[in-house]
Amino acid sequence: MMELIKLIDLKKIYSHKYNKTFALDGINLSIKQGELIAVMGPSGSGKSSLLHILGLMDSPSEGEFLLNGKSLQQIKKHKVHKTRNQMIGFVFQYFALLKDYSVIDNVTLPLMYRKSRHKERIAKAKLYLEKVGLKEHIYKKADELSGGQQQRVAIARALVGEPELILADEPTGNLDRRTGEEIIDILQQLNSEGKTIVIVTHDLEVARKCNRIIELIDGKIHTDQFTKSL
Numbered sequence: 001m002m003e004l005i006k007l008i009d010l011k012k013i014y015s016h017k018y019n020k021t022f023a024l025d026g027i028n029l030s031i032k033q034g035e036l037i038a039v040m041g042p043s044g045s046g047k048s049s050l051l052h053i054l055g056l057m058d059s060p061s062e063g064e065f066l067l068n069g070k071s072l073q074q075i076k077k078h079k080v081h082k083t084r085n086q087m088i089g090f091v092f093q094y095f096a097l098l099k100d101y102s103v104i105d106n107v108t109l110p111l112m113y114r115k116s117r118h119k120e121r122i123a124k125a126k127l128y129l130e131k132v133g134l135k136e137h138i139y140k141k142a143d144e145l146s147g148g149q150q151q152r153v154a155i156a157r158a159l160v161g162e163p164e165l166i167l168a169d170e171p172t173g174n175l176d177r178r179t180g181e182e183i184i185d186i187l188q189q190l191n192s193e194g195k196t197i198v199i200v201t202h203d204l205e206v207a208r209k210c211n212r213i214i215e216l217i218d219g220k221i222h223t224d225q226f227t228k229s230l
């Protein structure tokens with residue numbers, strides 16, 4: 001399998017006056033295409049910092065980040081957002097939907113930055129809304145949906161740009177157990193179709209469904225277990 005991401009001795013350091021926090025402290029990690037990874041660890045262990053760096057929303061303080069074999073430093077600043085928009089889809093715990101917008105408008109949003117036609121954008125959005133089982137709700141406003149349905153909208157929105165990598169931050173954190181399981185089933189299904197997925201989670205049930213569990217402690221990889229081979 002091809003290596004999608006490689007991190008070499010990566011550090012994220014926050015400095016405050018006399019204080020330095022090593023949010024990530026020497027991370028070495030290789031993520032291959034098609035993996036389904038759970039990132040676990042106690043509060044403050046660096047999970048969000050890692051996810052933000054993987055999502056190109058934040059840059060490392062030290063170390064190397066290779067994306068498809070190319071060093072991030074080689075990607076020019078103004079191209080980073082384009083790379084992010086094309087390669088990465090995000091699913092957050094709090095859905096981050098525009099509440100007053102319709103479901104379909106929320107899902108077409110990531111495509112606005114691309115030079116695609118309105119009709120194509122709508123067709124793509126419908127395709128992915130169907131995939132997450134929301135075909136009947138596309139013209140409702142986002143806040144008229146249940147939590148589980150809103151999370152599905154967020155997944156459709158993450159998918160619509162057809163990214164290689166999906167990053168999910170506690171995607172079941174705000175949902176009841178059964179709805180959470182449905183969301184994980186969708187992510188598992190997407191993974192079986194070839195998507196690479198990284199999920200930050202506190203939920204052991206979620207982690208059990210992944211191929212690999214990485215546990216962070218104090219900004220370091222404490223354990224890295226492959227539970228199922230690809």
Ligand SMILES: Nc1ncnc2c1ncn2[C@@H]1O[C@H](COP(=O)(O)OP(=O)(O)OP(=O)(O)O)[C@@H](O)[C@H]1O
Pocket residue numbers: 014021022023041042043044045046047048049050
């Ligand atoms: N913007 C920031 N400025 C200073 N310190 C920060 C900042 N963001 C995170 N940190 C610190 O970096 C460390 C790692 O934080 P991070 O949010 O990555 O942990 P986490 O594992 O995601 O925690 P949680 O499970 O509580 O969300 C913590 O000690 C945190 O206080």
